[in-house]
Every structure is written in structure tokens, then in C-alpha cells.
Amino acid sequence: MDFEAVIGLETHIELSTVTKMFCGCSTVFGHPPNTQVCPVCLALPGSLPLINRKAVEYTIKVALALNCQIQSFCQFHRKNYFYPDLPKGYQISQYDLPLGRNGYLEINTEDGTRKVRIHRVHMEEDTGKLIHSGLTGRISEAQESAVDFNRCGVPLLEIVTEPDLRTPEEAKIFLSSLRNLLQYLEVSDCNMEEGSLRCDANISVRRGDMDELGTKTEVKNLNSFRFLSRALQYEIERQKKILAKGGVIRQETRHFDATTNRTTSLRSKEMAHDYRYFPEPDLVPLEISDQWVDEGRRSLPELPGAKRLRFMEGYGLPEYDAEALTSSRAMADFFEECAKRYHRPKIISNWLMGDFTSLLNATDTAVERSKVTPEHLTEMLKLIDEGVISGKIAKSVFEEMFNTGRMPREVVEEKGLTQIADEEELARLVAEVIAENEKATGDYREGKGSALGFLVGQVMKKTRGRANPELINRLLRERLGGS
Amino acid sequence: MELWDMKGHQLAEMIEKKEVSVSEVTRSVLDRIRSLEPLLNCYITVLEEESQTLARQIDKYIAQEGHPAPLTGLPMAVKDLICTRGVRTTCGSRILDNYLPVYDATVIQKLKDQRYLPVGKANMDEFAMGSSTENSYYGPTRNPWNTERVPGGSSGGSAAAVAAGEAIVALGSDTGGSIRQPASLCGVVGLKPTYGLVSRYGLVAFASSLDQIGPITRDVQDAAIFLNAIAGHDVMDSTSVKREIPDYTKALVDDVRGLKIGVPQELMVEGVEMKVRDSVNQAIELLVSLGAFCEETSLPYLEHSLSAYYIIAPAEASANLARYDGVKYGHRARGSRNIREMYKKTRSEGFGAEVKRRIMLGTYALSAGYYEAYYGQAQKVRTLIVNDFRQAFQKYDVLVSPTSPTVAFKIGEKVDNPLQMYLSDVCTIPVNLAGIPAISVPCGTSDGLPIGLQIIGRAFDEETILRVAYTFEQYFGFNQSPPLTNPGVQLTEDQKSQVQMSGEGRRR
Ligand SMILES: [Zn+2]
Numbered sequence: 001m002d003f004e005a006v007i008g009l010e011t012h013i014e015l016s017t018v019t020k021m022f023c024g025c026s027t028v029f030g031h032p033p034n035t036q037v038c039p040v041c042l043a044l045p046g047s048l049p050l051i052n053r054k055a056v057e058y059t060i061k062v063a064l065a066l067n068c069q070i071q072s073f074c075q076f077h078r079k080n081y082f083y084p085d086l087p088k089g090y091q092i093s094q095y096d097l098p099l100g101r102n103g104y105l106e107i108n109t110e111d112g113t114r115k116v117r118i119h120r121v122h123m124e125e126d127t128g129k130l131i132h133s134g135l136t137g138r139i140s141e142a143q144e145s146a147v148d149f150n151r152c153g154v155p156l157l158e159i160v161t162e163p164d165l166r167t168p169e170e171a172k173i174f175l176s177s178l179r180n181l182l183q184y185l186e187v188s189d190c191n192m193e194e195g196s197l198r199c200d201a202n203i204s205v206r207r208g209d210m211d212e213l214g215t216k217t218e219v220k221n222l223n224s225f226r227f228l229s230r231a232l233q234y235e236i237e238r239q240k241k242i243l244a245k246g247g248v249i250r251q252e253t254r255h256f257d258a259t260t261n262r263t264t265s266l267r268s269k270e271m272a273h274d275y276r277y278f279p280e281p282d283l284v285p286l287e288i289s290d291q292w293v294d295e296g297r298r299s300l301p302e303l304p305g306a307k308r309l310r311f312m313e314g315y316g317l318p319e320y321d322a323e324a325l326t327s328s329r330a331m332a333d334f335f336e337e338c339a340k341r342y343h344r345p346k347i348i349s350n351w352l353m354g355d356f357t358s359l360l361n362a363t364d365t366a367v368e369r370s371k372v373t374p375e376h377l378t379e380m381l382k383l384i385d386e387g388v389i390s391g392k393i394a395k396s397v398f399e400e401m402f403n404t405g406r407m408p409r410e411v412v413e414e415k416g417l418t419q420i421a422d423e424e425e426l427a428r429l430v431a432e433v434i435a436e437n438e439k440a441t442g443d444y445r446e447g448k449g450s451a452l453g454f455l456v457g458q459v460m461k462k463t464r465g466r467a468n469p470e471l472i473n474r475l476l477r478e479r480l481g482g483s
Numbered sequence: 484m485e486l487w488d489m490k491g492h493q494l495a496e497m498i499e500k501k502e503v504s505v506s507e508v509t510r511s512v513l514d515r516i517r518s519l520e521p522l523l524n525c526y527i528t529v530l531e532e533e534s535q536t537l538a539r540q541i542d543k544y545i546a547q548e549g550h551p552a553p554l555t556g557l558p559m560a561v562k563d564l565i566c567t568r569g570v571r572t573t574c575g576s577r578i579l580d581n582y583l584p585v586y587d588a589t590v591i592q593k594l595k596d597q598r599y600l601p602v603g604k605a606n607m608d609e610f611a612m613g614s615s616t617e618n619s620y621y622g623p624t625r626n627p628w629n630t631e632r633v634p635g636g637s638s639g640g641s642a643a644a645v646a647a648g649e650a651i652v653a654l655g656s657d658t659g660g661s662i663r664q665p666a667s668l669c670g671v672v673g674l675k676p677t678y679g680l681v682s683r684y685g686l687v688a689f690a691s692s693l694d695q696i697g698p699i700t701r702d703v704q705d706a707a708i709f710l711n712a713i714a715g716h717d718v719m720d721s722t723s724v725k726r727e728i729p730d731y732t733k734a735l736v737d738d739v740r741g742l743k744i745g746v747p748q749e750l751m752v753e754g755v756e757m758k759v760r761d762s763v764n765q766a767i768e769l770l771v772s773l774g775a776f777c778e779e780t781s782l783p784y785l786e787h788s789l790s791a792y793y794i795i796a797p798a799e800a801s802a803n804l805a806r807y808d809g810v811k812y813g814h815r816a817r818g819s820r821n822i823r824e825m826y827k828k829t830r831s832e833g834f835g836a837e838v839k840r841r842i843m844l845g846t847y848a849l850s851a852g853y854y855e856a857y858y859g860q861a862q863k864v865r866t867l868i869v870n871d872f873r874q875a876f877q878k879y880d881v882l883v884s885p886t887s888p889t890v891a892f893k894i895g896e897k898v899d900n901p902l903q904m905y906l907s908d909v910c911t912i913p914v915n916l917a918g919i920p921a922i923s924v925p926c927g928t929s930d931g932l933p934i935g936l937q938i939i940g941r942a943f944d945e946e947t948i949l950r951v952a953y954t955f956e957q958y959f960g961f962n963q964s965p966p967l968t969n970p971g972v973q974l975t976e977d978q979k980s981q982v983q984m985s986g987e988g989r990r991r
Contacts, residue, residue, distance in 0.1 A: 039586050043806045045579065045687040046566045046588060048720050078802050080849070082826055089805020139822060147810065276849035278858060281691035281799055283721055 002208035005236040007171050008163040012156050013188045014196035015058045020153035021125040022049030029194050033148035041153035043087035048282050055155035058187040060296035063100025063121045065181055070293050074099050076280040081273050084147055085128040095277045098122035107177045116174050117162035128152035168232035172225055180304055184329040192224050205239040215249040219263050221256045231256040235263050307332055315345035324353050330367035337374035342381050359402045371405030380408035392465045393417050420467050430475045433458045486511035487648035491557050491705040498551055505556030509538040512558040515648045525644040526603035527563045527573055527621045534602045541598050552597040553708045560641050560650035563604040566685040567591055574687050575609040575619040578807045578814045578833030588685020589717045590696050597712055606640030609835045611661055611689040613637050614907035617898055618837045621988035627965035628932055632891035635665030641699045642669040646965055653699040658689050659792055660911025662697045663923035667886035667935025670925045673699045674706045677943045678918035679724035682717030688803040690796035693915040703953040707731040734946035737957040740774030743879045749785035750884035750910045759885045762927030762934040782871040787864045788913040794848045794861035801845030865916050872917045876941045881951050884910050886923040886935035920945045924952045925961040
């Protein structure tokens with residue numbers, strides 16, 4: 001039987017505002033526990049929330065970038081439940097009047113561009129963090145539990161998709177496109193390790209010929225791209241197996257355990273919370289004026305899709321390059337800085353997608369923190385063009401710049417990597433190589449053109465890569481005569 | 484006349500003229516507290532040492548700098564759900580028995596700017612839920628006019644303290660009548676300002692959309708002076724309104740000529756005692772004789788006020804009180820095996836019966852499947868009530884009614900009958916639902932128990948209700964004092980035996 005999976009994602013993003021959603025406390029990550037708190041975020045009796053204007057502006061930007069309708073009248077609600085990391089006993093969130101709804105995000109899959117519909121975008125506040133002593137780290141088995149309220153009250157954006165995704169791969173592409181978009185907007189660092197981007201998924205499976213959706217489960221704790229696809233794969237398989245045996249899927253919330261790669265039942269539908277939402281009486285409804293929306297629209301940067309097209313048209317880059325370079329705003333900005341200083345975009349693109357990206361990945365470095373700047377790269381490219389270094393030498397120059405941040409000319413001079421431009425010296429080396437490689441020279445003379453490449457390589461070896469391959473080529477051919 | 488028996492503005496004048504020192508006034512009030520507190524129980528915490536130290540500092544300040552502000556050095560009772568930094572704030576509840584706020588409420592900050600003089604934190608119904616001050620962990624407060632009777636509530640401690648001379652002025656809070664009803668039952672003046680006029684920051688929330696802080700005083704002039712000190716926009720409270728604040732004492736003109744007064748028949752309900760009805764009618768006649776135009780009117784949706792209120796207020800309270808979970812501050816039950824048990828035991832031990840009742844009511848009203856039928860419907864009714872008032876105020880400048888349908892009832896009389904108790908606020912609740920201002924002024928007595936006249940005004944038109952109240956006060960001349968305030972009164976043996984309080988809380 002043919003089964004199709006239906007996936008919807010619910011993502012939570014911590015906004016990178018300087019202060020919290022409803023108070024003036026700092027949102028900086030990594031401070032000692034409970035040092036970034038005040039009466040408001042600790043829920044001391046009598047304290048009242050105040051809306052962070054910046055957080056609203058960020059949310060407007062995100063809603064616009066996701067092509068949402070913006071509610072001109074939106075409201076905060078209280079979501080009531082008890083948990084020690086939730087000091088008020090309710091979370092201030094949005095309910096039936098979220099800031100944005102009915103939007104979409106375009107993603108590029110192997111089958112082309114697809115629109116994933118966005119159900120809603122809303123604002124809420126983060127909770128604190130519980131630390132349980134004991135082996136399992138679970139509250140039920142803890143000897144003692146401590147609460148750190150530093151994160152409590154940090155602005156959170158909730159973005160919910162419609163059930164438009166069909167495969168774990170698509171879900172991954174969606175999440176990475178969303179992350180890229182948010183980074184473009186500079187509203188969040190989307191750092192999954194620090195928990196500033198978190199993801200839950202709704203998953204159901206149906207027979208290929210059915211229109212209506214199957215019973216869904218909600219899987220929580222998908223806090224890395226890896227977890228997301230592993231959890232989705234597991235959960236889809238689990239449901240398929242049950243259905244194939246004629247079983248029934250229970251509507252429930254499941255937890256993904258990264259150590260076992262399995263999802264386990266957390267609570268059934270019957271045990272689901274009744275959050276008793278009601279309008280937050282401590283905050284007056286938020287009126288989002290047209291002017292405010294216009295300001296948001298004007299402040300939108302060029303978004304990934306538009307940038308990709310411009311890179312193709314403006315710089316003549318192939319689609320593949322444009323896609324890769326615009327997949328992060330920092331990389332795109334890096335490219336454009338280079339393009340201002342150096343006239344061959346495709347060469348820049350090759351370096352960025354090749355050596356630069358692999359060094360970044362190998363050292364787990366973000367583009368913004370790289371020691372190599374556009375100036376480094378373009379200076380180096382100019383040295384190649386001037387014939388000062390060979391393309392091959394450039395690779396090691398680049399690596400040295402990447403590690404030390406020194407300028408290319410410096411590296412080249414210090415390490416004696418300047419290309420040997422002295423024809424006499426090269427001619428001597430060419431003669432040596434010819435003398436040492438009778439077989440290859442014989443082959444070449446008999447018409448085997450490929451033997452020339454071998455000989456060039458041998459000369460390069462002697463120069464430790466410091467020769468201009470074109471020059472060697474010419475010298476060899478002159479010396480060997482013929483073609 | 485004893486210092487403790489004087490009006491705030493009289494004392495302020497004497498202090499300014501250096502005829503009396505703040506220390507002397509304070510000592511007089513503290514003596515009064517010492518002699519009456521065992522009987523009346525107006526306070527949960529008395530600041531005996533602190534207030535005397537502060538009084539000396541203020542005297543020094545006046546000697547050096549001269550001009551005291553209108554409230555400088557006037558011994559004040561602060562209802563115990565207004566946060567005072569470093570001074571325990573219990574809300575009349577075991578769950579906050581030892582709670583020390585780390586910050587001052589905005590009103591306290593403003594009063595500190597005036598060099599106010601708190602003498603204690605006043606007793607109240609737990610979390611302001613009640614109309615008799617019997618729902619306090621620290622035992623009931625007694626009415627100074629008759630110590631077998633309740634002082635009203637929830638600001639009963641504040642009202643009784645002002646009536647008995649245990650404070651000159653007091654801060655209260657009013658969610659459904661909690662300033663006006665006890666003021667009425669204790670024969671003093673109580674003003675509930677427009678929602679949004681006085682900052683709620685630092686007022687421990689009962690029902691956020693209804694709560695408002697206001698003064699309880701001995702006369703209308705003190706109420707106006709007090710309002711001047713606490714009104715105004717506060718950035719810390721987004722529901723506080725940005726607007727120009729007038730000098731309310733300028734409204735104290737004894738002239739009501741040409742003023743149009745409406746008398747909503749829905750507030751002259753059948754539960755209103757005969758004597759109360761008579762006094763209010765006489766008050767209306769007096770105002771008419773002074774040149775006001777007065778007629779009966781109808782605000783049809785007012786009769787649904789109580790039902791709407793007892794959904795909205797508990798619903799908000801059920802969320803507002805969720806933070807008392809034993810995790811961060813306040814009472815925590817011992818010996819729990821897990822987090823659920825800790826919540827359960829902490830809240831079972833920490834809250835009293837009425838608070839639990841309202842949390843349950845509110846939780847139910849917000850539950851899935853019931854929300855529309857209860858909370859949704861109540862909000863609609865609230866809108867209709869707001870419209871009723873809006874229409875009435877197109878025709879009338881103020882509306883008048885009894886503040887409370889009855890005079891002070893006996894301690895214990897209504898504790899087992901919540902519905903009867905809830906009816907105590909039937910005349911005051913509509914005002915909170917509409918967010919408009921109202922003041923209660925004494926307008927007579929019935930068998931030695933005070934009766935209050937409620938004057939209701941347009942939103943942010945405190946000036947007109949102050950003017951009507953002031954005029955009425957000038958001509959009516961209610962100058963009776965509770966029997967306790969007769970100089971030289973000695974407690975009878977009976978009264979002394981009443982000292983045994985039923986409350987379990989430790990008073991200080
Ligand atoms: Zn804070």
C-alpha cells in the first residue's frame with residue numbers, strides 16, 4: 001500500500017531584541033542563573049507587563065516577509081498552566097488574534113519551487129529553565145530542581161505552517177529556508193544549540209488515494225536539523241507500520257529521544273491541557289497602524305529569493321551558485337563586498353563555495369567571524385591575475401589567511417611563495433625534467449599529448465607549485481618541439 | 484480635640500504652621516492603635532518603631548526645609564495588598580505570610596515623594612475577596628461603630644482605622660466596592676477613581692480589569708488631596724491613561740445648582756433596607772433643595788452586573804493567583820513527594836475558603852466548552868452595562884444610589900452564605916464593570932450604624948463627583964463619630980473578651 005506523510009511544523013524563535021518581551025531585563029545568553037531578572041519576569045506580586053515595541057516591529061517584519069496578513073487589532077491572551085519554569089502560572093501569548101496569518105514561504109526542492117502556507121505568526125514569551133539533579137535529568141526523578149529565570153520572558157515568535165510538507169527532506173528544507181529568512185531579517189540568530197530556534201512537528205500518514213488527513217501526532221523536542229529528519233523518519237515509519245497492520249493512530253503528543261532515535265508517548269489527547277485562554281487584562285489591545293506596517297515594509301531588506309534572482313541577472317552567476325551564495329545573508333553580503341573590489345564574480349563564487357565554505361565547515365566558523373575578509377580574498381585574486389602566485393599556491397595562501405587573518409601579500413612574501421617568473425631558471429628546471437623522464441618525453445614526441453600534463457606536473461613539483469603552469473607549458477613545448 | 488480625631492487637612496495646616504509636630508501626631512495615633520487594636524484588629528502589621536523614626540526625620544526635614552506637602556507626616560494605613568519595599572505584604576493570606584516586597588508600588592513611590600507616614604499595613608479580606616474583612620488569615624476587623632459588626636470589605640482594616648482614629652487617612656483598593664462599601668459601613672469617605680487614573684503597578688492583582696487603588700478619608704477634602712497625590716499616568720502600567728491631571732481640590736465648590744442627577748432604579752433594589760432607602764432619598768432631596776435637578780432613571784442591564792462580575796472577577800483571579808505555587812516565594816507546603824503534590828498542598832494550605840471558591844469558579848468559567856457561555860457572555864453583558872452608563876451620562880452629570888444596600892451586618896452573619904455576602908456589593912459592582920469613578924459619603928445612620936451615599940460620575944470626571952460629595956457634606960454635616968472615639972472610652976469586659984481573634988495569622 002502507498003502511504004503519504006503529511007507534516008506541519010511549529011517553530012519557536014527567540015527574537016534578538018536587547019530586552020525581554022514584557023520587561024527591561026537583558027536577553028544576553030550565558031549569564032549566571034537568575035542575574036537577568038526583575039519583579040516582572042519573576043512574577044512578583046503586583047508587577048505588570050509592558051510590551052516591547054522592538055519585538056512587535058520584528059514580528060511585523062517577519063509576518064511581512066512571510067507574506068502574511070497583518071492584524072490591525074491584535075491582542076495578547078493568557079495561556080494558563082502550572083509549571084515551575086513559568087513563574088506567573090500563565091504565559092502571555094496570542095490566541096485568536098495573532099499578529100500575522102495566512103502567509104506562505106517559498107522553498108526550493110528537487111521538484112522545483114513550492115509554496116508552504118503559513119497558518120499564523122504570533123508573539124509570546126519564553127519560559128525559564130529547569131535544572132534537575134539526578135541521573136535522568138527528569139523532574140519526576142530529581143532529588144532537587146533549580147530554576148533559572150534568565151530566559152524567562154525573552155520574546156518568542158511562534159510560526160505555524162499548514163500541513164503542507166510531505167517528506168522529512170522537505171521539512172528540513174523549509175526549516176533551513178525559514179532560518180535563512182529570519183537571519184536575513186536580522187531578528188534572531190536562530191542558534192539551535194542555544195535554543196533560539198526550536199521546532200515541533202505535527203505528523204500524520206494517509207493512503208495515497210485519500211483526501212482527508214489521517215490522525216496526527218505531535219512530536220516535540222526537534223531541536224536540530226538532524227533530530228528533525230530522524231524524528232520525522234521514525235514517526236512516519238511508526239505510523240505506516242501501524243496502518244499497514246490495520247491499526248489506528250492515537251492522537252497524542254510524543255517526545256523525541258535523540259539517544260534512541262525513537263519517539264515515545266508523552267500524553268494522550270484526553271490528557272491534553274486545557275489552557276483556558278482569555279484576553280490579558282494587563283495589556284491594552286495592540287493596534288498596528290498602517291503606518292507601522294509601512295515602516296516595517298520599508299525596513300525589510302532584500303529577501304533571499306529576490307537576491308538569488310539579482311545574483312543571476314546582475315552577476316551572471318549560474319542558478320546553483322546564486323542559490324548557494326544567498327542561502328545565508330552573511331555569505332551573500334561577503335560575496336557582494338568582494339564583487340565591488342574584483343571584476344570576475346564567477347571566480348569569487350568558486351572560491352566562496354569551494355575553499356571558503358569547506359574551511360568554514362571544517363572549523364565550524366560562521367562567515368561573520370571568519371578572519372578572511374572580502375579584502376583578503378580579492379587581494380589574493382589580484383595576485384593570481386598579476387601572475388605573482390599560481391592558482392595552486394593560492395589555495396595554501398588562502399588557508400594561511402583563513403587561519404591567521406594576515407593579508408595575502410604578506411603571506412606570499414614571508415613564505416617565499418612568489419611565482420617563479422624567471423624564464424632562465426624555469427628553462428633549467430624544464431631541461432632537468434626532460435632529462436629525468438625519458439619515457440614521457442618519448443610518448444609526447446610520438447604524439448601522446450597527455451604526456452605533456454605529466455611533465456608540467458613534474459616541473460611544478462620541483463618549483464613547489466610556484467611556477468606559472470602556462471609558462472611551463474610553453475617552455476616544454478618549445479624544448480620538445482613539435483605540436 | 485485629640486490629634487487622632489482630626490481631619491488630614493486640619494493636621495496638615497497645623498503641621499505647616501508648626502503648631503504641632505509630626506511626631507506628636509504620630510504618637511497620638513500610635514497610642515490610639517495600642518489601646519484599640521486588640522479590639523478592632525485594623526492592622527496586620529503595625530509599624531510602631533518605623534513610624535516614629537520616620538516622624539522624627541520628617542520633623543527634621545520640616546524644620547530645615549520648611550514646606551511640607553499636603554500628605555506629609557499624616558499617619559496612613561496602607562491596605563496590605565499594596566507592595567511596600569521591605570515591609571511585609573500579606574494580602575491577608577497565609578500564602579504570603581512572610582512575603583517582603585523588593586519594590587514599592589507606584590502609589591507608594593508617589594506618596595514617599597510627599598513624605599507620607601505609614602503606620603501600618605491594614606487588614607483585609609484575603610486577596611481582596613470579600614465584603615466583610617472576615618476572610619482574613621489574620622482574623623476579622625471589627626466595626627468601630629459596633630464591634631459585633633463587620634466593617635465591610637475588602638478594605639475593612641483601612642476604613643475601620645480611619646473611622647477609629649487608628650489612622651488619619653488610608654489607602655484601599657476597589658474591585659467591586661472594596662473601598663466604597665467599607666467606607667459606607669464605617670461612616671467615612673471612600674473614593675474609587677476611574678480605571679486607569681491611578682497606577683496599579685505594585686497593587687497585588689485580584690481582577691486586573693476591575694482593580695483600582697483609591698483613598699479612604701474622613702472627609703471629601705482629604706479625598707481630593709489624596710487623589711492629587713496618587714493620580715497620573717505610569718509607564719509601568721499600560722492600562723494607566725495618559726492625560727492631564729487637574730487639581731482636584733479646585734473641584735471642592737459647594738454648589739450643585741443646575742446639576743443633573745439621575746437615580747437608577749436598578750440600584751434601589753428590593754434588598755435595600757428601608758432606613759438606607761430613606762437616608763438616600765433625603766440626601767437626594769437635600770441636593771434638590773440646593774438647586775440640583777434630580778429624577779429617576781433606568782439602566783436596564785445593571786441588574787445583570789452581579790452575575791457578570793462573579794464570572795469576570797474570578798476568571799481573572801484564577802490566573803492572577805496561579806503564581807502562588809510555592810516555587811518562588813511565600814508559603815510552601817512541606818514534605819511533598821513531587822511537584823504536583825507540592826502545588827496541591829501549598830495552595831490548599833495557603834489559601835482560605837473564599838479564595839479557593841473563586842479560583843474554582845473562575846477556572847470553571849474559562850474551561851473549554853464553557854468559555855463562551857460564561858466568560859464570553861459576561862464580557863458582552865459588561866459592554867452593555869458600559870453602554871447603559873454612557874447613555875445615562877448623556878443626560879445626567881452624576882448618578883446617585885446607596886453605596887451598600889444594608890448597614891454593617893453582624894460578624895459571622897453571612898460567612899456561610901456567599902450569595903448573601905455577594906449582594907453587599909450589588910450597588911458598587913456596576914461601577915467597576917464600567918470602569919467609572921464613584922465616591923461614598925456618609926448620609927445618615929440607622930440604629931447607630933452609618934449609611935453611605937454613592938455618587939457615580941463619568942469616566943475621568945472625578946471633579947464632578949467630588950463637587951457633589953463636597954457640597955452634600957457641607958450641608959448635611961455628618962459629624963458623628965463612632966462611640967469608640969468618645970474621649971476616655973474604656974473597653975468593657977465584654978469587649979475585652981472579644982479580643983480573642985479567630986484568625987490564625989501572626990499579627991505584628
Ligand atoms: Zn525582567
